[in-house]
Amino acid sequence: MNKTTKISAFLVMGGLFFLSILTTAAFAQDEPAGTNTMPSVPDILRVVDKATSDTDTQQPNDWNTPVKLVVLFTLLALLPSLIAMTTSFTRIVIVLGFVRRALSTQNIPPNTAILGLAIFLTLYTMAPTFYQINEQAIQPYLDDQIQMQESIEQSTQILKEFMVRQTRKNDLALFVKMAKVPVPEKVTDLGLHIVTPAFIISEFRTAFEIGCLMFIPFLLLDLVIASVLLSAGMMMLPPVMISLPFKLILFILVDGWGILSQGLSLSFK
Numbered sequence: 001m002n003k004t005t006k007i008s009a010f011l012v013m014g015g016l017f018f019l020s021i022l023t024t025a026a027f028a029q030d031e032p033a034g035t036n037t038m039p040s041v042p043d044i045l046r047v048v049d050k051a052t053s054d055t056d057t058q059q060p061n062d063w064n065t066p067v068k069l070v071v072l073f074t075l076l077a078l079l080p081s082l083i084a085m086t087t088s089f090t091r092i093v094i095v096l097g098f099v100r101r102a103l104s105t106q107n108i109p110p111n112t113a114i115l116g117l118a119i120f121l122t123l124y125t126m127a128p129t130f131y132q133i134n135e136q137a138i139q140p141y142l143d144d145q146i147q148m149q150e151s152i153e154q155s156t157q158i159l160k161e162f163m164v165r166q167t168r169k170n171d172l173a174l175f176v177k178m179a180k181v182p183v184p185e186k187v188t189d190l191g192l193h194i195v196t197p198a199f200i201i202s203e204f205r206t207a208f209e210i211g212c213l214m215f216i217p218f219l220l221l222d223l224v225i226a227s228v229l230l231s232a233g234m235m236m237l238p239p240v241m242i243s244l245p246f247k248l249i250l251f252i253l254v255d256g257w258g259i260l261s262q263g264l265s266l267s268f269k
Contacts, residue, residue, distance in 0.1 A: 085200055086159060088125045088166075091207045092264050093118040098211030099260060102218040103247050104240050121261060125268045129162045161188055163199040165269055166206075171198040206267070214260075218247055 084090065096114050109117075123130075133155045141151035164172075164187050175194045176183060184190060225246065226239040251257075 086163060086196060087122055088203075088264075088268055089118055089122040090200065090203045091210075091267070092121050092125075094204070094207035095210050095214070095260070095264060098207075099214055099256075102211075102215045103251060104218075104244055105248075121264060125265050126162075129158060133158050156192065157188065160190075160192065160195055163195050164188055164190075167195065167199045167202045168205070171202045171205075174198065210263075210267070217250070221246055221250065 093115065096118055100109065100114065136158065137146075137151045137154040140146045141148060146154070172187065172190070172194070175198045176190065179194055181190075181194070222239060222243050225243040229237055229239055229242065
């Protein structure tokens with residue numbers, strides 16, 4: 001494994017490590033006193049020191065500092081996209097965008113609020129997965145029970161199991177066929193270069209299905225308002241201006257945000 005691969009793997013592990021810090025606290029309340037294994041800030045420093053020492057002992061340091069910085073910042077720029085596309089974030093943010101479009105509220109809620117809600121719903125839905133990564137990969141590595149490479153492989157395997165559960169079989173079969181690789185005995189034995197794109201397009205399809213279902217009641221309300229205005233001879237009045245208050249009232253009365261959050265959380269099996 002060359003240095004570029006080691007750095008990218010370390011960054012992915014670091015991102016998962018940071019997310020596990022945010023999500024493990026949700027499970028810490030259910031554990032007996034003295035058994036809380038939630039990572040702390042000193043643990044982060046230990047990960048950095050251990051990763052640096054492991055890399056230095058395996059290969060001589062033959063990279064110049066500017067090259068290291070370029071590679072590091074490039075991978076850091078790609079890290080949010082990699083994490084977002086391998087978690088529940090994609091489905092959640094697309095559905096929230098559909099809801100705002102169906103309500104015809106333009107930029108309300110703003111993009112910052114939509115992304116913030118999507119991030120925290122992602123942390124909530126991914127909490128069991130991150131907790132499992134922390135227990136089986138990060139903590140054993142910090143306790144010197146396993147090596148860094150084994151920790152990365154274990155973290156990747158757990159994340160892959162989550163993606164496979166959410167991916168349709170047809171999408172997996174499509175990418176297996178295009179890659180021209182033999183079908184393994186277990187689906188989790190497939191490489192990330194096959195599982196990840198299959199997971200992404202499967203999430204797109206699921207999010208569009210949920211978004212279309214969310215559009216139907218609001219579309220019917222628009223049709224009713226447009227028919228009433230047309231029958232009253234008020235053809236110059238935009239139906240969207242009249243239907244917007246009724247949409248908001250309907251969405252509030254049925255507790256739309258609560259139902260939407262619950263449905264999105266339960267959609268991940």
